[in-house]
Amino acid sequence: MTDTAPRPTLEAVAARAGVSRATVSRVVNGGDGVREPLVARVRKAVEELGYVPNQAARSLVTRRHDAVAVVVAEPETRVFADPFFALQLRGISKELTAHDNQLVLLLTEGRDDHARVARYLAGGHVDGALVFSLHLDDPLPGLIQRAGIPTVFGGRPGWSGDRRGVVYVDSDNRGGARDAVRHLAGLGRTRIAHITGALDQTSAVDRLDGYRDVMVDADPRLIAEGDFTPAGGEGAMRELLERCPDLDAVFAANDLTAAGALRVLRESGRRVPDDVAVVGFDDMLPVAEQTDPPLTTVRQDIEEMGRLMARLLLRAPDRRAAEQGVGAAPSSVVLPTTLVRRASA
Amino acid sequence: MTDTAPRPTLEAVAARAGVSRATVSRVVNGGDGVREPLVARVRKAVEELGYVPNQAARSLVTRRHDAVAVVVAEPETRVFADPFFALQLRGISKELTAHDNQLVLLLTEGRDDHARVARYLAGGHVDGALVFSLHLDDPLPGLIQRAGIPTVFGGRPGWSGDRRGVVYVDSDNRGGARDAVRHLAGLGRTRIAHITGALDQTSAVDRLDGYRDVMVDADPRLIAEGDFTPAGGEGAMRELLERCPDLDAVFAANDLTAAGALRVLRESGRRVPDDVAVVGFDDMLPVAEQTDPPLTTVRQDIEEMGRLMARLLLRAPDRRAAEQGVGAAPSSVVLPTTLVRRASA
DNA sequence: GACGGAGGTGAGAGCGCTCTCCGAGCACCG
DNA sequence: CGGTGCTCGGAGAGCGCTCTCACCTCCGTC
Numbered sequence: 001m002t003d004t005a006p007r008p009t010l011e012a013v014a015a016r017a018g019v020s021r022a023t024v025s026r027v028v029n030g031g032d033g034v035r036e037p038l039v040a041r042v043r044k045a046v047e048e049l050g051y052v053p054n055q056a057a058r059s060l061v062t063r064r065h066d067a068v069a070v071v072v073a074e075p076e077t078r079v080f081a082d083p084f085f086a087l088q089l090r091g092i093s094k095e096l097t098a099h100d101n102q103l104v105l106l107l108t109e110g111r112d113d114h115a116r117v118a119r120y121l122a123g124g125h126v127d128g129a130l131v132f133s134l135h136l137d138d139p140l141p142g143l144i145q146r147a148g149i150p151t152v153f154g155g156r157p158g159w160s161g162d163r164r165g166v167v168y169v170d171s172d173n174r175g176g177a178r179d180a181v182r183h184l185a186g187l188g189r190t191r192i193a194h195i196t197g198a199l200d201q202t203s204a205v206d207r208l209d210g211y212r213d214v215m216v217d218a219d220p221r222l223i224a225e226g227d228f229t230p231a232g233g234e235g236a237m238r239e240l241l242e243r244c245p246d247l248d249a250v251f252a253a254n255d256l257t258a259a260g261a262l263r264v265l266r267e268s269g270r271r272v273p274d275d276v277a278v279v280g281f282d283d284m285l286p287v288a289e290q291t292d293p294p295l296t297t298v299r300q301d302i303e304e305m306g307r308l309m310a311r312l313l314l315r316a317p318d319r320r321a322a323e324q325g326v327g328a329a330p331s332s333v334v335l336p337t338t339l340v341r342r343a344s345a
Numbered sequence: 346m347t348d349t350a351p352r353p354t355l356e357a358v359a360a361r362a363g364v365s366r367a368t369v370s371r372v373v374n375g376g377d378g379v380r381e382p383l384v385a386r387v388r389k390a391v392e393e394l395g396y397v398p399n400q401a402a403r404s405l406v407t408r409r410h411d412a413v414a415v416v417v418a419e420p421e422t423r424v425f426a427d428p429f430f431a432l433q434l435r436g437i438s439k440e441l442t443a444h445d446n447q448l449v450l451l452l453t454e455g456r457d458d459h460a461r462v463a464r465y466l467a468g469g470h471v472d473g474a475l476v477f478s479l480h481l482d483d484p485l486p487g488l489i490q491r492a493g494i495p496t497v498f499g500g501r502p503g504w505s506g507d508r509r510g511v512v513y514v515d516s517d518n519r520g521g522a523r524d525a526v527r528h529l530a531g532l533g534r535t536r537i538a539h540i541t542g543a544l545d546q547t548s549a550v551d552r553l554d555g556y557r558d559v560m561v562d563a564d565p566r567l568i569a570e571g572d573f574t575p576a577g578g579e580g581a582m583r584e585l586l587e588r589c590p591d592l593d594a595v596f597a598a599n600d601l602t603a604a605g606a607l608r609v610l611r612e613s614g615r616r617v618p619d620d621v622a623v624v625g626f627d628d629m630l631p632v633a634e635q636t637d638p639p640l641t642t643v644r645q646d647i648e649e650m651g652r653l654m655a656r657l658l659l660r661a662p663d664r665r666a667a668e669q670g671v672g673a674a675p676s677s678v679v680l681p682t683t684l685v686r687r688a689s690a
Numbered sequence: 691g692a693c694g695g696a697g698g699t700g701a702g703a704g705c706g707c708t709c710t711c712c713g714a715g716c717a718c719c720g
Numbered sequence: 721c722g723g724t725g726c727t728c729g730g731a732g733a734g735c736g737c738t739c740t741c742a743c744c745t746c747c748g749t750c
Contacts, residue, residue, distance in 0.1 A: 007469060009706055020730045025708060033728065052468035056404035057706035060735045065401070070450075086431060093452040097461070102470070105415075105450045107438040116442070123397040124352060125447075230635055263637075290575055292608070354736055365700045370738060378698065402736035405705045 008049040017045035028053060067102040068313060069126040071117055073133040073140045083284055084302055085132065088154060091306025092130060099314050101127075114140055122147040128313045133157055134201045141166075152313045154305065156332075158202040168332045169309045171300040173203050173281075176337030177210025180251050180279040180298050183339055185214065189249035189277055193222040195236040195261060197253035204228070207253050207281060222247065226257045233260025241268055248276055249345065255280040255287040255297055262291055262344070277345035293343035300337050308333055353394040362390035373398060412447040413658060414471040416462055418478040418485045428629055429647060430477065433499060436651025437475060444659050446472075459485055467492040473658045478502055479546045486511075497658045499650065501677075503547040513677045514654045516645040518548045518626075521682030522555025525596050525624040525643050528684055530559065534594035534622055538567040540581040540606060542598035549573070552598050552626060567592065571602045578605025586613055593621055594690065600625040600632040600642055607636055607689070622690035638688035645682050653678055 014024045019038060026034050027042040028051075034042075045051075059065050070092060072085065096103050104126055106117050121129055121144060128150035133140045136158035144151055145166075153168035184192050194211040197204030212218065221243045224236035233252060237260065240247060250265075252258035258280035262272060270276050272293055280288060283299035312330045359369045364383060371379050372387040373396075379387075390396075404410050415437060417430065441448050449471055451462050466474055466489055473495035478485045481503035489496055490511070498513035529537050539556040542549030557563065566588045569581035578597060582605065585592060595610075597603035603625030607617060615621050617638055625633060628644035657675045 010708095011706080021707080022709080022730060022732095023728090026729090029708085035728070038729085050467075052464065054405070054706050055468070055470050056401045056410070057735090058708075059401035060399070060405055060706080060737085061708045063735085067449075089450075090452060093450065094454075097452075097458075102465075103450045103452075104412075105434075105438065105448045107435060107442075107448075109439075113442070119397065120447075122395075123400070125400050230631065286575065355738095356736080366737080367700060367702095367739080368698090371699090374738085380698065383699085399736050402705090403738075405707085405736080406738045408705085 069129040087302040088306035091303035095310035118143040173206035174210035176298040177207040181214040184249040191247040192249040195226040198227040230260035233257035237261040237264035296345040414474040432647040433651035436648035440655035463488040518551035519555040521643040522552040526559040529594040536592040537594040540571040543572040575605035578602035582606040582609035641690040
C-alpha cells in the first residue's frame with residue numbers, strides 16, 4: 001500500500017533508453033529534433049518505468065506552471081445556489097483541460113481573504129487568473145491588477161479604477177433586456193414593469209439600462225428592486241402590484257426572480273400570460289422549464305462564456321512576449337443573447 | 346505594467362538582512378531556532394523586498410505541495426444544478442485555506458477523463474485527493490487507490506473493490522430516511538410511498554433501505570424510482586398516484602424530487618399535508634423553503650461534510666510517517682441528520 | 691578558570707528538470 | 721575527394737529552495 005518505490009526521474013529513463021537526459025526531455029516535450037527510432041526507444045522506456053515529469057522541477061526552470069487560478073469573490077452563498085457560476089466553471093474546466101492546464105480554485109469570503117488571494121496571485125504560483133468579481137465596490141480587481149499577472153474577468157467588472165488592459169467576457173445584458181422588453185411591447189403590452197437584480201452588480205445595472213432604452217419614459221413606479229433571488233422577486237412583485245395594479249407585463253432580471261414573481265401573480269389571482277406576461281433572463285433550464293407556465297426568457301450561453309474566458313487567458317501574451325511587443329493583448333468579448341419563447345409571454 | 350523586476354530570492358533577502366540563506370529559510374518557515382533580533386531583521390528584509398517563496402523550488406526538495414485535488418466525477422450537469430456539491434466545495438475551501446493548502450479542481454466528464462485524472466494524481470502534483478464519485482459502477486475510486494495518494498471520498502463510494510483503507514464522509518442517509526418515515530407514521534399515515542433517488546448512487550440506496558427498515562412489509566407498489574430531479578419526482582408521483590390513489594404520504598429521496606411531487610399532487614387536486622403528507626431530504630434552503638407548502642425535510646450539514654473531508658485528508662499520515670507506522674489512518678465519518686418540520690408533513 | 695554542552699548560524703550539496711552551448715556526424719557541393 | 725553547412729545528441733550549468741552538518745559562541749558547572 002505504502003509503496004516506497006521512488007518515482008522514476010528523467011535520468012532513470014535516459015539510462016534505460018540508453019540516451020542522455022536531454023534527449024528524453026526533448027521527447028517528453030514533443031519529440032522535435034529527435035530521430036524516430038530514438039523517440040520510440042525513449043517512449044518505451046517512459047512507458048515501462050511509468051515516468052511522470054516532476055512539475056515542480058519543470059516549473060522551477062521554465063517559470064511556467066500550466067495552472068490558472070479561478071477566483072470567486074462572492075461573499076454570499078448565493079453564487080452557489082445559482083447554477084450560473086457552476087456552468088461557467090464547467091466551461092473553464094473543459095477549455096483548460098484541453099490545454100493541459102490545471103484549475104486552482106480560490107473562493108473568497110469577506111475582505112480578509114482579499115490579501116490572501118492577492119499574495120497568492122502575486123506569488124507566481126499560476127500563469128494567470130480568471131476572476132469573478134461581480135460587485136461594484138469590490139477592491140479585488142484592483143489588487144489583482146497590481147499583482148501583474150494576466151487576468152480575464154467574468155462579467156464586466158464594475159470598478160472605477162484603471163480600465164486599461166482590463167479584459168472581460170460578458171453577455172450582452174443590455175441588448176438582451178431590450179429584446180425582452182420589445183418582445184413584451186410587441187405583444188401589445190403597455191404597462192411593462194421591471195424587477196431589477198442586485199444593483200451592485202453590473203449585469204443588473206445593464207439589464208435595467210436595457211429596459212429603460214425601450215421604455216424611454218416609463219412610469220418610475222413600474223421599476224422595483226430585486227436581488228436575483230426568488231424571495232426578492234416575490235417581494236418586488238407584491239410591491240409592484242400594490243403600486244400599479246394595472247400592469248400587464250413584467251420583465252424580471254433573471255429566471256429565479258421571475259419564478260418568485262410568477263408565484264405572487266398566481267396568488268393574486270392573475271393569469272399568466274393572459275393578464276400579465278412575464279419574461280426572465282438566463283434561461284436556467286431547471287428553473288425556466290419548470291415554472292408554471294414555462295418561462296419565456298433571454299438565453300445566454302453560460303458555459304461558452306467560461307470557455308471563452310479560459311481561451312482568452314491562455315492566449316494572453318506571456319511576460320517575455322509582452323516585453324518584446326509580440327502578441328497583442330486580447331480584448332474583451334460581449335456574447336449575444338437570444339430570446340427563448342415559452343408560455344409565459 | 347510589464348514589470349521586468351525579477352522576483353527576489355532567498356539569496357537576496359539574506360544579503361539584505363546580512364545573514365545566510367539558511368537563516369532566512371528558517372525564519373520564513375516559522376523562525377524556530379533563530380534569535381529574536383535576527384528574526385526581526387530578516388522579516389524586515391522580507392517585507393521591504395516583497396519576498397514570496399517560490400513554491401516550485403520548495404516542492405522540489407520537500408516533496409510536499411500544500412495542494413489538494415478535488416475530483417468531481419459527475420458526468421452530468423446535474424451536480425451543478427444542485428447546490429449540494431457547491432456547498433461541500435465551500436466547506437472544503439474554508440478548511441484548506443485555514444491550513445494554507447490550495448484547491449485544485451478536477452472535473453471529469455466521461456471515461457476519457459479518468460485516465461487523465463489518474464495520471465495527474467499519480468504524478469505527485471498534490472498531497473491528497475478529495476473525491477466525489479457517486480456512481481456505483483465508477484472505476485475512478487479504483488484508479489485513484491492505485492495512484493497511492495491519501496484520499497477521502499465524499500459519500501460512501503459504491504464500489505466493490507478493495508475496501509481496506511477507504512475513508513469517506515457521509516450523511517446518515519439510512520437513519521435520516523428512517524426518521525422521515527417514522528415521522529410520517531407518527532402522523533397516523535399508513536400508506537406511505539417512497540420516491541427513490543438515482544439508484545446507482547449509494548445515498549439513494551441507503552435512503553431506500555431506511556424506508557424499508559420502517560415499512561417492513563410495504564406494498565412494493567408504493568415505491569417508485571426517481572432520479573433526484575424535479576422532473577423525475579413528477580414522473581414518479583404520477584406513477585404512484587395511478588398505482589395507489591389511496592396513498593396518504595410520500596417520502597421523497599431529496600427536496601428537488603419532493604418539489605416535483607408536490608406539483609403533481611396539487612395538479613391532482615390533493616391537499617398537502619391534509620390529503621398527502623410529504624417529506625423531503627437535504628434541506629436545501631432555496632428549494633425547501635420556497636415550495637408550497639414549505640417542505641418538511643431531513644437536514645444534513647453539507648458544508649460541514651466538506652470541511653470534515655478536508656480535515657480528515659490533512660490529518661492523513663504522509664508517506665514517511667506511514668512508513669514508520671506513525672499516525673493511524675483516519676477512519677470514515679457518518680454525520681447525523683435532523684428532521685426539520687415545516688408545513689408539508 | 692577550564693571544560694562540556696546547548697543553542698545559533700553558515701556552508702554546501704543536491705531536489706529533477708530545461709536549455710544553451712558544442713561537438714560529432716552526415717549529406718551535398720565544388 | 722575534401723570542404724562546407726546543417727542537423728542531431730550530449731554535457732553541464734543552473735532554477736530557488738531545504739536540510740544536514742559542522743562550526744562557533746556563550747553559558748553553566750565543577
